[in-house]
Amino acid sequence: MTSSTPSSVAPNPEGQASYNPTDVERKWQERWAASGLNSPDLRRAERAYYQLMMFPYPSAEGLHIGNVFAFTGNDIHGRFERLKGHTVFEPIGFDAFGIHSENYALKVGVHPMQLIPRNIENFRRQLRRVGLMTDWTHELSTTDPAYYKWTQWIFLQLLKRGLAYKKRAAVNWCPECKTVVANEQVINGECERHPGVKVEQRFLEQWFFRITAYAQRLLEDLDWIDWSESTKTAQRNWIGRSEGAEIVFEIGERREEKGETTSGKEVPSGRGGSSRLSPLSSPLSVFTTRPDTIFGATYLVLAPEHPLVPEVTTRERRAEVRAYADRAGKQDLVSRKVTEREKTGVFTGAYARNPATGTDIPIWVADYVLMEYGTGAIMAVPGHDERDFAFATAFGLPIVRVVAGEGQDANTPLAEAYVGDGRLVNSGQFDALGVEEGKQAIVSWLAERGAAKPVVNYRLHDWCISRQRYWGPPIPIIYCDACGAQPVPEQDLPVQLPFIEDFRPDDTGVSPLARHEEWYRVPCPKCGQMARRETDVSDTFLDSAWYFLRYPSTELDDRPFDAEITRRWLPVDSYIGGNEHAVLHLLYTRFITMVLHDMGLLDFEEPFKTFRAHGLIIHDGAKMSKSRGNVVNPDMYINQWGADAFRTYLMFLGPFEEGGDFRDRGISGVKRFLDRLWASVGEAELPERSEEPDPAVMRKLHQTIKKVGDDIGRLSYNTAIAAMMEYMNVLRAGERTARRAEVEPLVQLVSPFAPHIAEELWEQMGHEDSIFTSRWPEYDQGLVAAETIELVVQVNGKVRARIPLPADVGQEEAVAAAASDPAVAKFVTGTPKKVIFVPGRLVNIVV
């Protein structure tokens, strides 16, 4: 046992001015590891508390200061909960699959199977130095076959439940990278890594998860889960629920050209019965959130990819429409959606009958309508939609006002789209209704004739999980000519990712695994005929969607997670991470949890009881970046100042949930504080100093205990540290030296922030067990309340005096004391008009 080995740490008599963090920190890190202090017995633990931090991607650059900041904030909360009596589980792992690692491996020419273990080892070394309360016996990596076996298993469960399906979908294709690139990697239509190279659109067969089936539940639970409000808002926006209606339009070719509606500014009469439509296709459905404006719908627009486009287009217009659709199809997916782009489009030659007005309105094809939202078709109301207005203006289509706002009427000209509230006009029997009443009335009116129904739409799309890449878990599917797509039997999992030298993607649009026949040729699990494995791998976000379930059960290889352990430890009590994952990771995790819940494998459907987003660290007022040369290397600071000072400074430089500015000079103040703590304990331990504590100091101590505890609870670490510093200033005011009873609880308060020095001082004070097996000090409510106050005296709201008085002074007494103060009396002439008394705080005399 380490306690019997001679300590390399110098003793602390005479209150040495400073201590050597290197020795202290090494000593305690070794001791924690040897004693298993941070590895709770997960099967038996009482008062279980799961303290989770988003696991890092193990980059080659090593631990980023942002990681240290986040991990430290997480650790402080975990250590605090432990001192409050919980058994805390604080695991760690590595999110090591994905395009990030793969691209880096390609760049340096090292195989990811060699690179990743190296990076992870470096991360481990750096993380250990930070002094986290990590349970290293439950470490995991998403690249471990023992882990991704269960990632593949989850895929199969979704498949079984009809929540995984395959379809052709558009992707961004960089001809230079010879691979699919994410939307985020497309800049101005060009590849991020190949400026000047236009990204193209390609269509590939891809696997999807039906997350949209859970859209409503994902939205509703946001009302009760205890998460950062900013994160919940981001999720609500991402899910993007809109209520509206689907409206059906009869479509056809025009036979008679009376009552022209496509030229001039004339208002459609609403009685356009003179023309006749000969049907070209089945009726067309559009989605709108503004059914109230249907009397102003003067044309229809289809997305270029809409399946009815060929049917709808008349023979004369066919060539032009096809050319337009082809051009739109080639464009990359990002620049297609730039708002400022000029509107383009082409007339199909066909017309639709407006079910409200009976008028025939032209059908256009334009790329400002997106196939992936709603029905891929819209009714255009240029009078009340900015995009439709711009389009109608560009192509000379009629613009009709059907909503009149304050001070407007049916004839007020429209210089731009009016999107505000108001009353319906030019809308037949619905005139004078408000916008909201109008929506309801018009939808029910149309619904009677089968022309409309209320519909809810979501912006959320199904989750595409296919990646035509190498560095991920192979999707466990086998394609057989006879039997079709077959799931890999569960007992055959994992489908191991093979080691291949040529993991670089090429321009075939399929994964590098598709070049390895020896790997993908396998017998069909159903009929035994030779068949072919799926060569795509799954998205990294699937790896990270369930890792928190695995941590407590890492030693099991026959199931993803143990039911009993899971009941004891989950859902996660406290989850902390960056807001860059506000939507994707955090939404996918919730989705997978709900699915597992519906399968009866989990008794909760929300994975994280509380989630708090931490802030970002900048350096000397600027974002850290390699090109700026201001990237902070944690090793350097830990070498120079010690992990304790580094941790404490990171938590001191700003509010944890907002981040802050790292300035090198700032650390010295925190280091000085720890040195003063060290000196105080040394002095207090001298025999001649073990006097009775000072009651005034004890009062301050109890106030500090309360404040620090409250602050840690709401992650207000910077103010907790400030409070401890303030107490230190009282403790050592003037030439004063601290007494033992005054300083011992302070060591406990400091321990979540600076665990090593706290352990060392705790030991010096004669304790044999770790400080983290002790209990957080209780504060005395009677001492917390101030005995005397400085009553603020205002005259007309201006501070004129501060008078020391007992805290419980009554109004009469307080006012009398105030009035007799010369500085106050000077401003009070005659009888006051009014006197405000706030007990324990102030008196305001109004004259």
Added chain:
RNA sequence: GCGAGAGUGGCGGAAUCGGUAGACGCGCUGGACUUAGGAUCCAGUGGGGAAACCCGUGGGGGUUCGAGUCCCCCCUUUCGCACCA
């Protein structure tokens, strides 16, 4: 454009319920100790003014006995999302 934040001394930041603006720290000034100081300790430190006092939380209005905090308008800025009908 839409959504969510932020704007307070020379700097990082406090002010939890509408009640002392500037806690705590950095930096700076002066002093003590010292062969020495980039160590330690003590005192001071929003601006103006000799003082009494006056002014001060991005700008302008308002509510209130009282506003950094609440309401309206505007400016700047960070981060998301971006033709979602």
